[in-house]
């Protein structure tokens with residue numbers, strides 16, 4: 392018996408081995424998991440930056456974008472970190488003193504220096520794209536237009552950023568990059584499924600862009616843009632109507648109602664009780680107004696509101712010309728447009744105006760009714776109801792709402808049925824809808840033509856799976872040790 396106990400005490404060599412194996416096993420599993428986690432854990436987040444200046448006809452805005460450095464080609468990764476609105480008018484308004492155009496940008500560029508970390512300044516690309524205001528200025532006076540661009544270039548070159556150029560972008564680019572922006576932010580490009588059309592209403596031009604099928608296109612090459620993004624092909628219809636932004640459309644509508652020499656204009660697009668003295672030159676000082684320009688500009692008139700939405704729409708309709716359509720179908724001014732394919736996102740002034748008028752979720756009929764009511768409200772009442780709103784904007788909402796109605800229905804041919812496919816938007820996931828983000832993504836090659844290879848599992852899934860497999864191995868190991876144990880004990884007892 393004593394011998395047997397002694398053997399039992401002496402023989403557990405196997406238990407020492409088992410303990411050793413267990414310790415080694417656990418250590419190995421812990422080492423394996425730790426190595427895998429450390430090796431694959433996302434690096435400390437580093438960000439990159441890009442700056443785009445949107446030099447619009449009414450104002451300039453500086454957009455600062457930010458994205459994780461190692462995920463440049465991942466859709467939805469770039470977001471707007473900051474927007475700085477430049478004080479004063481758009482750069483095209485500095486035609487009488489071009490050097491001030493550049494100066495106007497300094498405050499926002501100083502702000503940009505604070506928002507982008509100093510160590511990233513030198514590698515941060517900086518672009519300026521000018522739109523319809525500068526397109527009009529280049530038509531009026533190419534020399535002054537070059538001076539304005541030279542002036543902004545001088546100031547942008549003096550910043551610590553990597554200046555990449557200041558240029559007037561084309562109407563097609565403006566439309567197509569707006570479309571890329573909203574579909575990128577909506578994360579629709581990688582999925583390759585349905586996309587959203589883009590409707591942009593600026594001060595001097597307006598753009599309509601939507602994906603269409605091959606059959607619809609080919610009629611008009613100048614309205615076609617093709618892209619291959621993340622392995623998907625897109626054929627876009629796009630058109631930019633110069634002079635049909637909301638400020639130029641207002642001038643056109645007013646000019647068409649005004650008769651030079653008359654001392655007053657009774658305007659149905661302004662609320663009753665509104666009355667402002669204007670100089671004819673303020674209406675006709677635009678290359679958008681061709682006919683009826685007075686030889687002398689000294690005349691003035693009193694702009695009097697009449698507040699009648701349906702008469703206002705009639706006046707607006709007259710600024711859309713109908714020279715005949717040389718294609719299978721047209722929008723207005725003889726411009727080709729295939730059947731509209733929604734859904735659509737409508738931004739810029741489409742949003743400012745419809746949001747103010749509380750018309751972002753009404754039917755077409757409901758919108759018409761509300762417009763009738765808004766326009767027929769006396770001006771003093773409107774001012775009382777909205778004391779904090781800039782008077783210039785407030786006075787123009789009756790015109791602007793009716794212009795949007797007319798542009799979308801008479802112009803682009805939206806109907807009661809298709810009206811609901813339009814969403815009025817300002818931002819998507821914190822970034823403004825507009826052409827600037829798409830422009831930067833394109834110039835920095837951040838949207839690849841082919842879908843980038845990605846690991847089959849996301850990082851979190853990979854770590855979980857690894858832990859799970861290790862746990863299973865460990866449990867199996869424990870079971871085998873346990874089943875080995877009694878056998879050893881029995882053997883000891885036999886001996």
Ligand SMILES: Nc1nc2c(ncn2[C@@H]2O[C@H](COP(=O)(O)OP(=O)(O)OP(=O)(O)O)[C@@H](O)[C@H]2O)c(=O)[nH]1
Nearest residue numbers: 447448449450522523593594595596739740743784
């Ligand atoms: N009601 C209202 N109107 C605004 C606001 N901000 C800008 N606008 C006006 O809306 C119109 C369009 O503005 P933007 O989209 O900035 O136009 P833009 O880019 O300067 O002009 P384009 O060069 O034609 O694109 C202009 O008439 C602006 O004066 C706002 O906050 N409220």
Ligand SMILES: [Ca+2]
Nearest residue numbers: 447522593739
């Ligand atoms: Ca614009």
